[in-house]
Amino acid sequence: MDICQITPDAPQCTAAKEINFGEEAKKKVHAEVYAVEQQYVIKAQRLEIMPYWAFTLNDQFVSHDAPGLALNYYITQVLAVGVNGNWYGGLNANSDFNFQNRRAARVAVPLNDYQASGDLNFTYVPMYGKFAGFGDFIFNYDAFLEGGVGLIRTEPIPVIDPDNRKFTWNNLVNFDVGIGVRIFFTRWLAAVIEVRDIMFFDKLENLTIASGSTTLSINNPNNPLNPSTWYSDNHPFTNDVQLQVGVSLFLPTSFEYRLPK
Amino acid sequence: MRRFVRAVLASIAVVGALSTASTARAQELELTGPLKGAPAARHLRLYRQGRLELAPTASFTLLDEYRRTILLGARLNYNITDWIAIGVWGADGAITSDTSLATEINNPVTGAPRDVLTAINVNHSNGTYPYGGYEPFTNQTAKLNYVIAPQVTFIPFRGKLAIFNKIFVDADFYIAAGGALVGIQERGDCGASGQIACTAPNSFDLTSKTKVAPTGSVGFTFYPGDWFSIGVEYRALPFAWNRAGFDSRGSGTNGNFPDGEVNSKDETFRFNQMVTVSIGFSFPFKPKVSE
Numbered sequence: 361m362d363i364c365q366i367t368p369d370a371p372q373c374t375a376a377k378e379i380n381f382g383e384e385a386k387k388k389v390h391a392e393v394y395a396v397e398q399q400y401v402i403k404a405q406r407l408e409i410m411p412y413w414a415f416t417l418n419d420q421f422v423s424h425d426a427p428g429l430a431l432n433y434y435i436t437q438v439l440a441v442g443v444n445g446n447w448y449g450g451l452n453a454n455s456d457f458n459f460q461n462r463r464a465a466r467v468a469v470p471l472n473d474y475q476a477s478g479d480l481n482f483t484y485v486p487m488y489g490k491f492a493g494f495g496d497f498i499f500n501y502d503a504f505l506e507g508g509v510g511l512i513r514t515e516p517i518p519v520i521d522p523d524n525r526k527f528t529w530n531n532l533v534n535f536d537v538g539i540g541v542r543i544f545f546t547r548w549l550a551a552v553i554e555v556r557d558i559m560f561f562d563k564l565e566n567l568t569i570a571s572g573s574t575t576l577s578i579n580n581p582n583n584p585l586n587p588s589t590w591y592s593d594n595h596p597f598t599n600d601v602q603l604q605v606g607v608s609l610f611l612p613t614s615f616e617y618r619l620p621k
Numbered sequence: 622m623r624r625f626v627r628a629v630l631a632s633i634a635v636v637g638a639l640s641t642a643s644t645a646r647a648q649e650l651e652l653t654g655p656l657k658g659a660p661a662a663r664h665l666r667l668y669r670q671g672r673l674e675l676a677p678t679a680s681f682t683l684l685d686e687y688r689r690t691i692l693l694g695a696r697l698n699y700n701i702t703d704w705i706a707i708g709v710w711g712a713d714g715a716i717t718s719d720t721s722l723a724t725e726i727n728n729p730v731t732g733a734p735r736d737v738l739t740a741i742n743v744n745h746s747n748g749t750y751p752y753g754g755y756e757p758f759t760n761q762t763a764k765l766n767y768v769i770a771p772q773v774t775f776i777p778f779r780g781k782l783a784i785f786n787k788i789f790v791d792a793d794f795y796i797a798a799g800g801a802l803v804g805i806q807e808r809g810d811c812g813a814s815g816q817i818a819c820t821a822p823n824s825f826d827l828t829s830k831t832k833v834a835p836t837g838s839v840g841f842t843f844y845p846g847d848w849f850s851i852g853v854e855y856r857a858l859p860f861a862w863n864r865a866g867f868d869s870r871g872s873g874t875n876g877n878f879p880d881g882e883v884n885s886k887d888e889t890f891r892f893n894q895m896v897t898v899s900i901g902f903s904f905p906f907k908p909k910v911s912e
Contacts, residue, residue: 420684457686464742464867465733467726491780491794494704503782567731
């Protein structure tokens with residue numbers, strides 16, 4: 361029995377009076393169905409608090425490990441604006457290799473300590489996915505790119521003329537870029553691993569010592585005590601590449617999907 | 622995901638229970654409903670299981686003091702299952718370049734003075750070389766010639782990656798460990814009784830040695846197609862060697878002072894890190910698919 365004989369006012373029955381199914385069937389259709397899965401974590405309009413530890417990756421002379429903290433606010437699901445800061449003070453480690461090289465070859469490498477750095481960053485999250493661990497549990501992750509600008513404070517370690525040179529901290533503009541992966545344990549807690557390059561033009565100790573006496577006027581360019589003779593004229597482009605390992609906490613801790621599953 | 626969180630929490634609970642040395646009673650968790658006993662994923666493409674992978678590799682050494690090396694080679698892996706493989710990685714230190722420190726030591730003006738103070742450590746033979754006529758410092762710095770590393774690869778994680786919501790690739794994460802035969806060239810022994818004096822120009826010649834070292838790596842493999850993959854990995858190859866050819870140890874307190882000889886006491890331990898990129902080809906070309 362035709363259903364429209366029983367309930368003639370059913371939507372499909374009323375529509376059938378207005379639509380010619382024969383004509384509709386002749387139309388070309390794109391036979392594609394997109395199954396869109398909900399993303400595991402909604403980041404939009406949430407604050408990310410990310411404490412981490414930064415390990416030096418590329419400086420064989422002095423390592424600049426540091427604790428750090430990043431705060432990012434996600435404007436959209438894929439774009440965030442934030443700040444981060446590192447504290448290197450007391451954690452710079454001068455490698456024994458520097459001493460060995462100076463003693464053996466009589467060649468000194470100018471060395472610098474870092475004190476702190478801070479940057480204003482934009483973060484973009486173009487990648488996400490999920491992994492199955494041991495063929496059993498599934499966990500979600502995303503990968504992000506970040507870039508920004510800020511300041512870093514560096515100070516030469518006097519190795520060429522330590523008797524006369526007493527350096528102070530210099531504020532240097534830096535640019536930073538990074539790429540990282542966040543592995544989510546819950547919808548608000550994740551582990552983060554990131555490689556970040558902090559780039560700046562560093563101020564290094566002068567390899568040559570003013571040849572005059574220290575009894576000359578302090579402004580005399582031949583006086584080794586004259587601070588204007590302490591720095592090299594070259595400001596080499598420096599990359600401080602760090603491996604940052606930390607955790608990421610999203611606030612608020614819960615959220616609602618716009619559409620139900 | 623919940624099972625993972627539960628596993629982590631359960632591990633913490635076990636550690637906590639053991640640390641208090643009190644009697645603990647495990648709680649049995651039981652999943653009910655239609656998903657009971659179901660695998661975490663169905664119809665997985667088993668990119669590894671039962672397949673042989675041949676992957677040409679290029680490895681770039683990191684944090685080098687005097688000489689950078691690019692090792693060109695290949696990895697051959699047989700994947701017994703989707704989560705464990707056995708194989709070998711071999712590479713040749715085909716391309717090397719000086720670090721800026723090595724270049725600076727060669728600098729005829731600001732570099733290492735070629736005099737009695739450095740005579741044991743920097744070759745001061747005066748010939749027709751550049752760098753003020755002296756033999757380049759590069760010629761005495763150690764070389765990483767080849768690596769042969771049989772290894773076992775463990776693949777705990779596999780999954781997929783979406784890029785710009787447009788490109789989707791399968792990927793896995795692996796950890797490899799094994800031993801390595803490492804062929805190096807470093808400055809030969811000198812200065813001891815019966816050996817050439819360390820100030821002699823030809824005492825700076827490099828001699829070949831073989832080191833046995835553990836090696837380990839972690840990496841990601843991405844599978845854009847059924848039969849080829851792209852990989853990136855970090856590897857450590859720790860062993861001791863004398864990278865500069867200096868006499869820096871052997872006498873004094875704890876042997877921390879030069880002793881006028883160059884020998885194994887002057888070798889210092891180094892982690893020898895590198896990053897490897899690879900393109901893998903898998904045979905047979907078609908992967909199996911899980912239930």
